Amino acid sequence: MAESAGHATCSRTVSILGTRVMRVEDPKFLTTGGVYVDDLRDPRLDGAGHVTYVRSVMAHARVTVDVAAASGVPGVLAVVTAADFADLPPPPPPLGFIPPALARPWLANGVVRYVGEPIAAIVTESRYAGEDVAELVSVDYEPLTAVVDPRDAAGDATLLFADHGSNTALAFEAGSLDGLFDDCEVVVTQQITNQRVAPVPLEVRGTACVWEGSGDDARLTFWASTQSPHGARDQIAAALELPPERVHFIAPDVGGGFGAKFGVSIEDLVLAVLSRRLGRPMRWTETRTENMLGMGHGRAQLQTVTIGGTRDGRITAYSLDVLQDSGAYPHFGAVLPFMTQLMATGTYDIARVAVRTKSVVTNTAPVVAYRGAGRPEATAAIERAVDLFAAEIGLDPAEVRRRNLFAKDAFRLTTQVGAAYDSGDYAGALDAVLAAAKYDELRAEQRRRRDSGDPMLLGIGVSNYVEITAGPEAGTEFARINVKPDGSVIVYTGTSPHGQGHATSFAMLAADELGVPLDRITVLHGDTDLVARGGGTGGSRSLQLGGAAVHQGALETVDRARELAGDLFEAAAGDIVLDKARGGFHVAGSPDDVRGWAEVATSADADAGLIVDTDFSATGATFPFGAHVAVVEVDAETGYVRLVSMTTVDDAGPVINPVVVEGQRHGGIAQGVAQALFEEVRYDEDGNPQSTNLTDYAFPSAAELPDFTLVDMATPSPLNPLGVKGIGEAGTIGATPAVQNAVVDAVAHLGVRHIEMPTTPERVWRAIQEASK
Amino acid sequence: MIPAPFDYVRADSADAALAALREHGDDAKLLAGGQSLLPLMKLRLATPGVVVDVSRAADLAYVREDGDVLAIGALTRHCDIVSAEVVTAHAPLLAHAASGVGDRQVRHRGTIGGSVAHADPSADLPTALLALDASYVVRGPAGERTITATEFATGFLETVLAPDELLIEIRVPKATGEAWGYQKFTRRAIDWATVAVAVQARGGGTAISLGNMGSTVLRAASAEAALAGGASAADAAQHADDGTEPAADVTASADYRRHLARVLTKRALAAAGRS
Numbered sequence A: 001m002a003e004s005a006g007h008a009t010c011s012r013t014v015s016i017l018g019t020r021v022m023r024v025e026d027p028k029f030l031t032t033g034g035v036y037v038d039d040l041r042d043p044r045l046d047g048a049g050h051v052t053y054v055r056s057v058m059a060h061a062r063v064t065v066d067v068a069a070a071s072g073v074p075g076v077l078a079v080v081t082a083a084d085f086a087d088l089p090p091p092p093p094p095l096g097f098i099p100p101a102l103a104r105p106w107l108a109n110g111v112v113r114y115v116g117e118p119i120a121a122i123v124t125e126s127r128y129a130g131e132d133v134a135e136l137v138s139v140d141y142e143p144l145t146a147v148v149d150p151r152d153a154a155g156d157a158t159l160l161f162a163d164h165g166s167n168t169a170l171a172f173e174a175g176s177l178d179g180l181f182d183d184c185e186v187v188v189t190q191q192i193t194n195q196r197v198a199p200v201p202l203e204v205r206g207t208a209c210v211w212e213g214s215g216d217d218a219r220l221t222f223w224a225s226t227q228s229p230h231g232a233r234d235q236i237a238a239a240l241e242l243p244p245e246r247v248h249f250i251a252p253d254v255g256g257g258f259g260a261k262f263g264v265s266i267e268d269l270v271l272a273v274l275s276r277r278l279g280r281p282m283r284w285t286e287t288r289t290e291n292m293l294g295m296g297h298g299r300a301q302l303q304t305v306t307i308g309g310t311r312d313g314r315i316t317a318y319s320l321d322v323l324q325d326s327g328a329y330p331h332f333g334a335v336l337p338f339m340t341q342l343m344a345t346g347t348y349d350i351a352r353v354a355v356r357t358k359s360v361v362t363n364t365a366p367v368v369a370y371r372g373a374g375r376p377e378a379t380a381a382i383e384r385a386v387d388l389f390a391a392e393i394g395l396d397p398a399e400v401r402r403r404n405l406f407a408k409d410a411f412r413l414t415t416q417v418g419a420a421y422d423s424g425d426y427a428g429a430l431d432a433v434l435a436a437a438k439y440d441e442l443r444a445e446q447r448r449r450r451d452s453g454d455p456m457l458l459g460i461g462v463s464n465y466v467e468i469t470a471g472p473e474a475g476t477e478f479a480r481i482n483v484k485p486d487g488s489v490i491v492y493t494g495t496s497p498h499g500q501g502h503a504t505s506f507a508m509l510a511a512d513e514l515g516v517p518l519d520r521i522t523v524l525h526g527d528t529d530l531v532a533r534g535g536g537t538g539g540s541r542s543l544q545l546g547g548a549a550v551h552q553g554a555l556e557t558v559d560r561a562r563e564l565a566g567d568l569f570e571a572a573a574g575d576i577v578l579d580k581a582r583g584g585f586h587v588a589g590s591p592d593d594v595r596g597w598a599e600v601a602t603s604a605d606a607d608a609g610l611i612v613d614t615d616f617s618a619t620g621a622t623f624p625f626g627a628h629v630a631v632v633e634v635d636a637e638t639g640y641v642r643l644v645s646m647t648t649v650d651d652a653g654p655v656i657n658p659v660v661v662e663g664q665r666h667g668g669i670a671q672g673v674a675q676a677l678f679e680e681v682r683y684d685e686d687g688n689p690q691s692t693n694l695t696d697y698a699f700p701s702a703a704e705l706p707d708f709t710l711v712d713m714a715t716p717s718p719l720n721p722l723g724v725k726g727i728g729e730a731g732t733i734g735a736t737p738a739v740q741n742a743v744v745d746a747v748a749h750l751g752v753r754h755i756e757m758p759t760t761p762e763r764v765w766r767a768i769q770e771a772s773k
Numbered sequence B: 001m002i003p004a005p006f007d008y009v010r011a012d013s014a015d016a017a018l019a020a021l022r023e024h025g026d027d028a029k030l031l032a033g034g035q036s037l038l039p040l041m042k043l044r045l046a047t048p049g050v051v052v053d054v055s056r057a058a059d060l061a062y063v064r065e066d067g068d069v070l071a072i073g074a075l076t077r078h079c080d081i082v083s084a085e086v087v088t089a090h091a092p093l094l095a096h097a098a099s100g101v102g103d104r105q106v107r108h109r110g111t112i113g114g115s116v117a118h119a120d121p122s123a124d125l126p127t128a129l130l131a132l133d134a135s136y137v138v139r140g141p142a143g144e145r146t147i148t149a150t151e152f153a154t155g156f157l158e159t160v161l162a163p164d165e166l167l168i169e170i171r172v173p174k175a176t177g178e179a180w181g182y183q184k185f186t187r188r189a190i191d192w193a194t195v196a197v198a199v200q201a202r203g204g205g206t207a208i209s210l211g212n213m214g215s216t217v218l219r220a221a222s223a224e225a226a227l228a229g230g231a232s233a234a235d236a237a238q239h240a241d242d243g244t245e246p247a248a249d250v251t252a253s254a255d256y257r258r259h260l261a262r263v264l265t266k267r268a269l270a271a272a273g274r275s
């Protein structure tokens, strides 16, 4: 905190908000390191049993399991299968509207539905022994037809869940298809694969738990790597049929989640049951291969876009058809097409829009939320569609965008598909990014290379995006401000950062209103006994809800403190002034006699100090937006794509801390680029995963990425007092289509109109071959 | 991701390693840099009963001149090959190929002997060594034998090495002042080659070798013959994939690999001054 303290004390008269405060959490992460679940050395975990899962090696089969050989091995505490969970109903699905017939069992119950599905759990004294014993569990597989392609699943020829009677889990729709394109001069349609990708948090999943007390007093303490401690607590309590207060959930440091760690997974839940049955603490940490097989994947949509309009570039009709691959057991992924539908029109004012979505189950790993979660898919679809439309009418894609954007003075507005956009300046974002990227010069350079026959082709890709954060419903979040008797402050938040920098940003918000220096403020989160309630961190909700709650709590704390100070001064609260520069209160007009925060807090309660709890409720979701320009070089001989530059406007309202926001943008952009150029989770036709490690799964590193040029723009939201929107996912959403469009643009003059993601060298090379036939 | 149980023996010299191999026979595996063996063991694709750790065998870590030949101890790390002046002077192709192996950590652990013995057809050093006409000195119970790079690998991860034999030295005929070219095609910096092509000129002739174009590293014999017969580099490169049977995998199809072999050969020849 040393770096930031100076900032705080010297700038009391001006706001600390918007300044480049270095992240207070970084020294720990960069030196001694965080304490992740696997690092926990809580004495209550001494003697823990170690859990190892036996996982299916087939995508779809009837299984018979024989654990006899494994059970007898010395050091083995238990080997359990579905039969051992017969007395417990399956845990409720992660979201209410998933049909109960599609609920997943504790462990595979007679049928396996994806490679990697847990079939048996082994508990051993030593962690090392687990995998040896796992080899002794004999699983007899009687193969069933593997349904891998979601189009096959939609045909219902082979059902994954006979009781459900169909492979369709959910369907959503908006708008009418009747005569949608009737008056269009130009109509273009394209099938697009928004491929399945893996979230790949650096910290894999990990769990530890212990029961204390007995009978109805027994209470479970559960540590897991999650983004949502309170949600996870409730999920565990529901699965065990316990009241939530009997579960104490703690998220220690969490090494990335990207949406996939919202809540806890079945492998986590099983530990709570095993621990209770065996009367021992339990631990589990998965391997990278297990993470790639079983944590869940993102995206996985097959889309058909149809776009129509006039020859002079006005888009008048758009339809999006989505076939969502939900994987074997519907999870968040099955619901995300709703978000895709809600954001289908993007930044464009299109008269007629229709969306049809269907989520089907397949014999692959479940599809979960992943950075952007439904919105990147919407943006990728419309942004590709706009480029296809522009190519068809022979207009510059940036110009076509400009002609169709919602006007700056149109806000607040509700789109054809029902999204209530709060604020925006889409043309402003487009103009700013084109200017910063020197778009006209890039086009001239592209022409020069094409004319001279240079085999290094230049591609320029543009995207406009708008997304929804802290939605779809209006959210709420909790904060507690506790001014301790020594004048230091603890901020409790119901959000749960796992890399986002709340310890810095939220402390800045409190410091700004309280006049307490940053190094006297600590932000606490992640422990359900310390924090009364909370929604966790996901969907880019934290600052606008959790930050707004801290801000509101700090204001309420100041009000309460003025009353307390009034008592001390024997003056009316209304006459008490907070002098933020000196961190204390005085009577208006008598600035010499100052009572500091310590004295005021002590007067509230000599032990606990001053405590204020608050909940901030938003009236609606917010809609960050921006525009990206990607520049790529394509080697026409090999198809190799080099990303040359990324220039982006990512407008999420006023910036509390540019250092934190730039970090979110950088990571987001990198992840968006990764989908466009590198990453793809692949299964073969029998459902065997082809990308279970970071050699086969092409996860990029800094070596593959250029420096990013970030352009500032801040359009406030009217929906919270800070005017802020979410920035966690924005970069990802804008970057993917900009890069994909750039790759297609590089070879467009050869007649190429579309290349699927990831735009691998071979795919680009093939597209060139096809076009030149 | 946790290896099956194994015993561990440390052998700090060539003799100690040979003794350990004699004692444990087929059940033993040598551990050099561990950069290929350990990943296989973690996936339980390799389950040796005994691991004989030769990583500290100082008598096998050296680079020295021996007349017209560079003699390189099998335990020499990739990073030391990158920086050794005798290598950059007399076999710059090898130094360059070593500089692109994996990442820094891999180059600081992995050894040239391990790379050769592992016989992955996409590995950089064996590809370069094949173009350099290297030979490999192997020691076993019956004494020493020398095997040419062409004869060494017999299949995917398979060589003529017997389980009780140790690769002790890599011998590279000096190519001082000769032109060379190396083209490694990857999607990411860390990746193994999708296809690699090494070109080494020597006394008027040109050797071309291919990485990842079959189950072993290969010489592009037709292209070499075309060049020797007076064909242009561009025409010769069109024969680079003749007779090859490249694999199809998540990275590339066989067709694309063939195409890459032709393009990369043209480029490697150009880098070596052949047009």
Ligand SMILES: Cc1cc2nc3c(=O)[nH]c(=O)nc-3n(C[C@H](O)[C@H](O)[C@H](O)COP(=O)(O)OP(=O)(O)OC[C@H]3O[C@@H](n4cnc5c(N)ncnc54)[C@H](O)[C@@H]3O)c2cc1C
Residues within 6 Å of the ligand: B029, B030, B031, B032, B033, B034, B035, B036, B037, B038, B039, B074, B075, B100, B101, B102, B103, B106, B109, B110, B111, B112, B113, B114, B115, B117, B118, B122, B123, B124, B125, B161, B165, B166, B167, B168, B190, B191, B192, B193
């Ligand atoms: C992330 C990563 C990226 C990589 N990228 C590349 C790359 O781009 N290009 C590339 O070429 N390689 C790459 N490698 C592999 C690397 O070059 C290895 O170092 C090399 O393949 C094996 O050398 P080693 O010393 O680590 O051998 P080890 O793994 O210790 O052994 C490999 C095999 O050789 C045997 N062996 C070792 N030494 C001897 C000996 N003296 N005599 C007989 N048998 C022996 C072992 O028993 C074992 O079977 C990569 C590795 C990793 C982990």
